[in-house]
Amino acid sequence: MEEDIPSGSLSPLHGFGFEVRAVRLGRKLTQKHLAKGSGYSEAYVSRVEKGQLVPSERFARGCDVVFGTHGVFERLRRRLEESDHPLWFVPYVQLEEKAERILDFSPSLVMGLLQTEDYARAIFRAAHPRAAEDVIEGKVAARLRRREIFKREDPPALWVVLHEAALRTAVGGSAVMAAQLEQLLGAMERPHVDLQVVRFASGAPDGRLRPFTLLGMPDAATLLFRDAPHGGGRVYDAAAMVGPATEIYDRLRAHASSPDDSAAFVKSLLKEYRS
Template sequence: MRRARRLTQRQLGQVTGYSEGYVSKIEKGTVTPSVKFAEGCDRAFGTGGLFAESLRRLMEVDHPDWFAPFVELEKHASEICDYSTNLIFGGAQTREYAQALLRSGQPLDTPDQTAAKADLRLKRGTLHTGGHPPLLWLVLDEACLRREVGGSAVMHEQLQHLMSLAEYPAVTIQVLPFTSGAPPAESPFTLLRFPEPTAQRPVLYSEGQGIGRVIDSAERVAEGWKLLDRLRADALSPAQSFDLIHGVMGEHTR
């Protein structure tokens, strides 16, 4: 595209705000382009959002092969029920919370890469605030609230976001307190149901040690719903959970 527009690497660098060497490294494939560079290319070439969108797709490593099928199913679900053991459900994370997790788990990424991956994660959250949101039911172990991710200010904002999310009619949040004893389930999992017209059966998503599986076995899915029912029974009521989240939030300063 650069050659078609009769631009040198230096000229493209000037237009996008980068050096000639940076452009050369991107064209050789030795450096992953930043979001700013991709957007600059779109402006320089008059290609709308072609380069920015292409980069977004290339950087969807936050949705690896084993996770991508679940993300696609989640978009079409009519009901999303999740049990989280020590980290806030991805679709309910704030940008700063997500970035802190990504920086810790993928320390070799550049700041631009981390930001792009956080953007992808945040898009999952828009499912619950749109015009026709799915029913969202989160059961959060108290450890999710207590584990300080990104520092006190980040946790304050994250817990405040949970409280705001809980005010949506289609969202229910329950906290499984430490005082409830041994939890019925040791690992996190998510259950999805789909609208009646679709042929898609309910699924169970389970993840551990960097590997996740989407399971549509009727028996395994039924077991998942039974576990979720027991977790919901042991958890605090939504009102009590709201109060606990508010209390923990108060322990953190902005």
């Protein structure tokens, strides 16, 4: 028996998956039929229908061929790319909303969940120098909406390891950085947030490390999100990927200053930005 996809979700991926499933059932086709006709596996079809996987352009075209929908699903997929989040980031955001524990390592920038509005705006403007103002503001708003997870009755435990470089990179200028550090200090006072700083003097277990995040999910699974080899990012659930990342995170915490010492260091930097 096929599992139902989540109902009532407004996410772009769930919307695409809902439409695929609705049309498939309306045509009285099984996932096996769609898989064979589109050139993908039944597992792939199932994950797309559940909103767990970003559909490829080829899969969207395959849906149109199998269903005879004359480009409808190609157009739906193109709409996914118009989201305020990059398409590759949408699966992570959906998982972040459900996570019980978030462990993040940020070597060069403050992680998105802890960014101020002005800090986020400066990052997006630098990354998209020719983008229209409304595009930038849409991305900023989408990033700030991610904070809603902390308004849950049971907010996720957040543990962040920041490299000193992330705090010394003057994103947006001194005033923006001062406000950002103030926000970090406020976050560190919350019972569900821990933050440690890896100082320059401490070195690091591996200087090639890129940012990554570990998500502890309600079903006890741990997922890894990190940069993909060819750009963007990807969520991994394989033990061969998650296990080593967990060990690296433990080493990072061991090399970092304690939360109290980290708070004292952030306060000292705040004075520098204010002077």
